[in-house]
Amino acid sequence: MSKALTYLAKTRPEAATHLLGFYKHSVQALDEKTRHLIQIVTKVTVGTERGLRQYAPKALKAGASREEILDAVLMAFPAAGLNKVxxxxxxxxxxDLLPEVPDAAPAVNPEKRLGRLEEFPIQKMHCLQRPEANLIIFRSSPETAVVYSARCPHSKANLCKGTDHGTTVECRVHNWIFDLNSGQCMEPPGSPGLERIPSVLRDGELYLA
Ligand code: FES
Structure with a gap:
């Protein structure tokens, strides 16, 4: 209870009892987190810093996320206006009760563009010849792709000339077999796997990192 309410409870006990009774009994169907989030909306609307400092931590403690607290602040906008928000x-x-500012996405180099994600078949080997190296692109799911060096880790043969078994590729020189989802060598077991090439997906386009 605020110091002012404590003061009122002592100096005007009847009035304070009714006032506090109203707060206590009028809201029964809302859970604690929702109540505190609504309090944030009202505190922003009337522009009371003290109320905001009181209820925002309570909302967090009752299970609200920082995103939800930010939403509550923004919900006050139509009544509160921009300055109060x-x-x-x-x-x-x-x-420290609002979400962190997300890190800016690192810039991508257009010269390192490999293609649109949809250009690569799902769960199937796709080979690309690049000036720096031959690459295998494997779209492991509709949303992601992995990029490997096409150089066989055994004796540097070009795996793009190997046998494509769908989710595995077999080197034509000594028949090592690699799993394209993980890059691991399946045959012979325990042998070195494919070299993974760092890549980045931006707006549906795949780039070398
Ligand atoms: S070079 Fe590929 S298995 Fe030997």
Missing amino acids: LDAIDILRDM
């Missing part, structure tokens, strides 16, 4: 964001950032 920005003030609230400053206060809550100061209290």
Whole structure:
């Protein structure tokens, strides 16, 4: 309870009892987290820093995420206006109660573009000749692809000329077999696997990292 309410409870006990009774009994169907999130909306709307500092930690403690707290602040916008919302964001950032600013995505080099993800068949070997090396691109799922050097780790033969078994490739020189999902050597077991080439997916395009 705030100091002011404690003061009122002592100096105007009847009025304070009714007031506190209203708060206690009027909200029964909402869970604690929801109540505190709504309190955040109201505190932003009326622009009370003290109320915000009181209820935002309570919301977090009741299980609200920082994303939900930010949503509550933004929900106040139609009634509160931009300035109160920005003030609230400053206060809550100061209290470390809002989500971290995501790191900016590293820039990609257009010259390292390998192609659109959809160009590569799912669960099937795809070979690309690049100036720096021959590559195997394996789209392991609709959303991801892995890139390997096509150089056989046994004796550097070009695996793009090997036998494509779908999710495995067999080197034509000494018949080592590699799993394209993991890059591991399946035959002979325990032998070195494929060299993984770092890559990055950006807006549906695959690039060398
Ligand atoms: S060079 Fe590929 S298995 Fe020997």
